[in-house]
Amino acid sequence: MIQQWILENPNLFRVLAFLSLLGLLALSEILSPRRKSYGYKGRRWFANLAILVVSILLLKLVFPLLAVEVSFLSTEQQWGMFHYYQYPYWLNIALGLLILDLSIYLQHVMFHAVPGFWRFHKMHHADLDFDVSTGLRFHPVEMILSMGIKIMIVAAFGIVPLGVLLFEVFLNAGSMFTHTNIVIPSRLEWFVRWLVVTPEMHRVHHSVIKSETNSNFGFNLSLWDRLFGTYKQDPKEGYLGMTIGIPEFREPKYLRFRWLLSIPFLRQSFYRKK
Numbered sequence: 001m002i003q004q005w006i007l008e009n010p011n012l013f014r015v016l017a018f019l020s021l022l023g024l025l026a027l028s029e030i031l032s033p034r035r036k037s038y039g040y041k042g043r044r045w046f047a048n049l050a051i052l053v054v055s056i057l058l059l060k061l062v063f064p065l066l067a068v069e070v071s072f073l074s075t076e077q078q079w080g081m082f083h084y085y086q087y088p089y090w091l092n093i094a095l096g097l098l099i100l101d102l103s104i105y106l107q108h109v110m111f112h113a114v115p116g117f118w119r120f121h122k123m124h125h126a127d128l129d130f131d132v133s134t135g136l137r138f139h140p141v142e143m144i145l146s147m148g149i150k151i152m153i154v155a156a157f158g159i160v161p162l163g164v165l166l167f168e169v170f171l172n173a174g175s176m177f178t179h180t181n182i183v184i185p186s187r188l189e190w191f192v193r194w195l196v197v198t199p200e201m202h203r204v205h206h207s208v209i210k211s212e213t214n215s216n217f218g219f220n221l222s223l224w225d226r227l228f229g230t231y232k233q234d235p236k237e238g239y240l241g242m243t244i245g246i247p248e249f250r251e252p253k254y255l256r257f258r259w260l261l262s263i264p265f266l267r268q269s270f271y272r273k274k
Helices: 002-008 010-031 041-062 067-077 089-113 115-125 132-136 140-157 161-178 186-193 199-205 223-228 257-265
Strands: none
Touching: 002 010, 002 161, 010 132, 010 161, 041 132, 041 140, 041 257, 067 140, 067 161, 089 115, 089 140, 089 161, 089 223, 115 140, 115 257, 132 161, 161 199, 186 199
């Protein structure tokens, strides 16, 4: 069974899913780009991928058990609310996916609202371009904090391993897809946006304008932004004319790996207001 193979080879499954989608989305950007590239693509991609590798290595060092391993343990020990109430397996997975997606939305809002968290999250927003590699660019400290939150939720609710594993694959896929610089026909994009976050919708979140940066926080489901009033339809300067990034980090040097790591410890962020 596919399900059994996935549970027996979770790391291989994640790697295969990640590399396949990364390659497909990167190719789609070449064939049908939505916006003209800012430039320095080689430098950006190297730094963004390097940040991802460092984050993965640090996660392994900080946490003896990651979210999927905690899920196996909680299932074996029958920890968490879902096990207490004996929810059916399929319902555990479905509710687990919804709860984890909502938690990522709320976490994202928190990383913008709390100055101490924003220090690290702004590294993601400091990218001067918007493509699939931007979806891999998160500061290692932010990744550690995010994993800690995820582990607590998995243990508290007792989400089964398949649910956690599927969510991690969906989260990685959503992060890459929503940052992809690709043309999607407007009618199709409008329809898809009612269900999931699209690149066009998420691009607004990377605007240099504060009111737009503090909108469209979702990673997978667009429901949460609509439900909690953080949804913004279009950027003021249009999708092609809008400026991506953070005002004080517009020098090309900030695209280099060593500068990415130092961004949280440099001066505070200020936005151009309109």
